[in-house]
Amino acid sequence: MPASIRDVAQRAGVSVGTVSNVLNRPDEVSTESVSRVNRAIEELGYVRNDAARKLRAGVSTTVGFVVLDGQNPFYNDVVRGAEDEASRHNIAILYGNTDEDVARERMYLDLFEEQQVRGLLIAPYGDVTSRLRRLRERGIAAVLVDRFSGDGKFSSVSVDSVVGGRMAVEHLIDAGRRRIAFVGGPFDIRQVSDRLAGARAATENADAHVDLEVIPTTAMTVADGVEAGAKLLARPRREWPDALFAANDLLALGLLQSLVVDGRMLVPDEIAIIGFDDIAFAGAAAVPLSSIRQPSRMIGRTALRIVLEEAADPDSIPRQTVFPPELVVRRSTSS
Missing domain, CATH: 3.40.50.2300 (Response regulator)
Structure with missing residues (x-):
């Protein structure tokens, strides 16, 4: 049979109430009693019954x-x-x-x-x-x-994903990019559709003409980014965008991996890439990744x-x- 709270009390030489206090309110118990109870718990392998405790505490x-x-x-x-x-x-x-x-x-x-x-x-x-x-x-x-x-x-x-999407594409436009592709999906994920809405707002409000292409993905993983990058590279050079805005950093890192390995599209000279989230890996990429940070x-x-x-x-x-x-x-x- 598993050890009970009474077994712990007996082994530690204290009352059941003292054991309960150690488990729930240790600041109200002397250091010596806490040590004795914890030692008894370890020796007996006692595990509290949280379901029962929840019923008692409500x-x-x-x-x-x-x-x-x-x-x-x-x-x-x-x-x-x-x-x-x-x-x-x-x-x-x-x-x-x-x-x-x-x-x-x-x-x-x-x-x-x-x-x-x-x-x-x-x-x-x-x-x-x-x-x-x-x-x-x-x-x-x-x-x-x-x-x-x-x-x-x-x-x-x-985080306001519409504002974040707008900020990402405005940054690309300010950097002189005019053929921008948004890479992401599925669009029934609210964050993805919001980031695309922000990207569209940025292109519509730009002083210069900017083309915004949408490249859908079935998920937002590195593998999906690699696949999207391979499809871009299969196009004639004249159809390549000059900037990519990925719906999250994992997609962006996959895109970056495809382009760097292939070597025909130099980042950022020929194509710029920005992601969303600013995960820890973003700054450690082969080409450190620009991103929209969420706290x-x-x-x-x-x-x-x-x-x-x-x-x-x-x-x-x-x-x-x-x-x-x-x-x-x-x-x-x-x-």
């Missing part, structure tokens, strides 16, 4: 986090920011990656609802409005991450704070937190 110590692309370092940084904030509140993050799959997204929502997490953070792929409404009715607060809540029914923490860890920390506040006060008014994007210029767009 509140969960976990928050669910669902992201749409676990391979993207941007989301890893967002989750890390949420974890940093969660540790300050003795909260654990349960993490799920949907991989841009509606069925997997539904599975994780089912799981976190069954677990009765204290709150849910989600970078959604599909339309989850009705599902989040049901979670809220069951007492589970939900906050959208990296997605603006258009109807304002749920709190959200995001990834701040997004995660802010979202975690909001979901805990809403869990404590279900009647709080939803709020939309939008961080400004930042242009980071590196060698890939500036010779």
